[in-house]
Amino acid sequence: xxxxxxxxxxLEAASREFVDAGGLxxxxxxxxxxxxxxxxxxxxILKGARPSDFPIEQPTKLELVINLKxxxxxxxxxxxxxxxxxxxxxx
Numbered sequence: 328x329x330x331x332x333x334x335x336x337x338l339e340a341a342s343r344e345f346v347d348a349g350g351l352x353x354x355x356x357x358x359x360x361x362x363x364x365x366x367x368x369x370x371x372i373l374k375g376a377r378p379s380d381f382p383i384e385q386p387t388k389l390e391l392v393i394n395l396k397x398x399x400x401x402x403x404x405x406x407x408x409x410x411x412x413x414x415x416x417x418x
Contacts, residue, residue, distance in 0.1 A: 343392045346417065351403070352393045356386030390414040 340346070341355030364384070372378055391409075394417040398405050410416055 343390065343415075346392045346394045346397075349397055350394060351397045351401070352391065354391045355389060357388040357390050360388040361386060393417070 340350050340353045342358070343353045343355075346353045364387075368378075368381060371381075391413045392415045393405060393410060393413045395405060395410075396417055
């Protein structure tokens with residue numbers, strides 16, 4: 328994310344790691360939740376279930392993370408309503 332400090336780039340990503348590194352915001356699946364669900368599938372496979380019998384799944388827990396440290400130098404105003412809906416705000 329070093330480029331965001333030299334050029335004003337607004338970044339929205341699906342992973343909170345980008346926000347931790349300086350991106351503006353992310354909205355996407357929670358990796359810890361996805362890992363827990365994957366562990367449950369691995370357990371079923373090790374107990375003899377066939378992976379082809381599993382349904383296709385999508386993330387069930389989504390998280391919104393906003394980085395106000397990035398928004399401020401870019402001159403962006405983030406609405407209080409959006410901030411109140413965020414799972415985490417980096418100030």
